[in-house]
Amino acid sequence: xxxxxxxxxxxxxxxxxxxxxxxxxxxxxxxxxxxxxxxxxxxxxxxxxxxxxxxxxxxxxxxxxxxxxxxxxxxxxxxxxxxxxxxxxxxxxxxxxxxxxxxxxxxxxxxxxxxxxxxxxxxxxxxxxxxxxxxxxxxxxxxxxxxxxxxxxxxxxxxxxxxxxxxxxxxxxxxxxxxxxxxxxxxxxxxxxxxxxxxxxxxxxxxxxxxxxxxxxxxxxxxxxxxxxxxxxxxxxxxxxxxxxxxxxxxxxxxxxxxxxxxxxxxxxxxxxxxxxxxxxxxxxxxx
Numbered sequence: 013x014x015x016x017x018x019x020x021x022x023x024x025x026x027x028x029x030x031x032x033x034x035x036x037x038x039x040x041x042x043x044x045x046x047x048x049x050x051x052x053x054x055x056x057x058x059x060x061x062x063x064x065x066x067x068x069x070x071x072x073x074x075x076x077x078x079x080x081x082x083x084x085x086x087x088x089x090x091x092x093x094x095x096x097x098x099x100x101x102x103x104x105x106x107x108x109x110x111x112x113x114x115x116x117x118x119x120x121x122x123x124x125x126x127x128x129x130x131x132x133x134x135x136x137x138x139x140x141x142x143x144x145x146x147x148x149x150x151x152x153x154x155x156x157x158x159x160x161x162x163x164x165x166x167x168x169x170x171x172x173x174x175x176x177x178x179x180x181x182x183x184x185x186x187x188x189x190x191x192x193x194x195x196x197x198x199x200x201x202x203x204x205x206x207x208x209x210x211x212x213x214x215x216x217x218x219x220x221x222x223x224x225x226x227x228x229x230x231x232x233x234x235x236x237x238x239x240x241x242x243x244x245x246x247x248x249x250x251x252x253x254x255x256x257x258x259x260x261x262x263x264x265x266x267x268x269x270x271x272x273x274x275x276x277x278x279x280x281x282x283x284x285x286x287x288x289x290x291x292x293x294x295x296x297x298x299x300x
Contacts, residue, residue, distance in 0.1 A: 085236025104165035129163035
């Protein structure tokens with residue numbers, strides 16, 4: 013028996029109109045692209061400014077330009093992200109546990125800390141660490157990324173804990189485990205597995221936020237781009253900008269694809285990840 017459909021299959025006339033519409037849309041899109049390319053050519057976009065990537069002036073080699081961007085700049089960006097991510101995760105675990113504490117005062121303090129950290133801009137935290145404590149630009153970037161993302165990840169973990177059946181905690185208590193042992197041995201391992209795609213997605217945000225280190229003087233990817241176009245002149249801005257954009261897209265899309273892959277793997281094993289919204293999470297129950 014065939015399943016019900018929401019609408020009838022299109023007939024020959026409708027399919028013909030759809031093909032005509034697709035062709036017209038494609039022609040219009042190609043026309044817009046051609047108009048944009050022509051406008052860029054009229055402004056001299058396709059002149060020798062692109063030589064900065066292959067045969068740069070002022071006695072420099074292309075290897076020097078690419079090394080400063082991909083090795084030095086991207087390396088500094090990844091360094092800050094790699095240091096901040098585990099620190100944010102550890103702090104998030106602490107905040108999430110305190111956030112779910114049975115002691116009202118402890119729970120209230122944890123909620124207040126999370127809300128404050130979520131409400132402050134990342135750049136403001138970096139500047140505060142830099143100016144108030146006299147830390148280095150690297151330390152300021154790491155602290156800003158750690159504090160802000162710890163608050164976000166703590167809410168992700170809290171949503172995961174709320175998604176677990178109450179029988180998990182009751183079973184731990186029944187076999188003689190304390191609340192801390194139940195969290196550490198029973199609940200948190202399941203939460204991390206369920207929320208892993210969301211955690212990876214948040215770490216993509218952390219990596220992108222590392223570009224704010226440009227403002228506090230940290231020599232990350234954007235800072236490396238600025239150094240290059242200050243040296244080679246303003247004509248080199250567009251080529252360098254496009255290279256930096258492609259590098260960011262490559263890294264972030266790779267991490268996003270990793271999150272999708274993990275989500276599919278978990279779904280294939282019958283462990284459905286929990287999709288959360290930090291304000292009003294839509295939580296589902298998992299089978300024990």
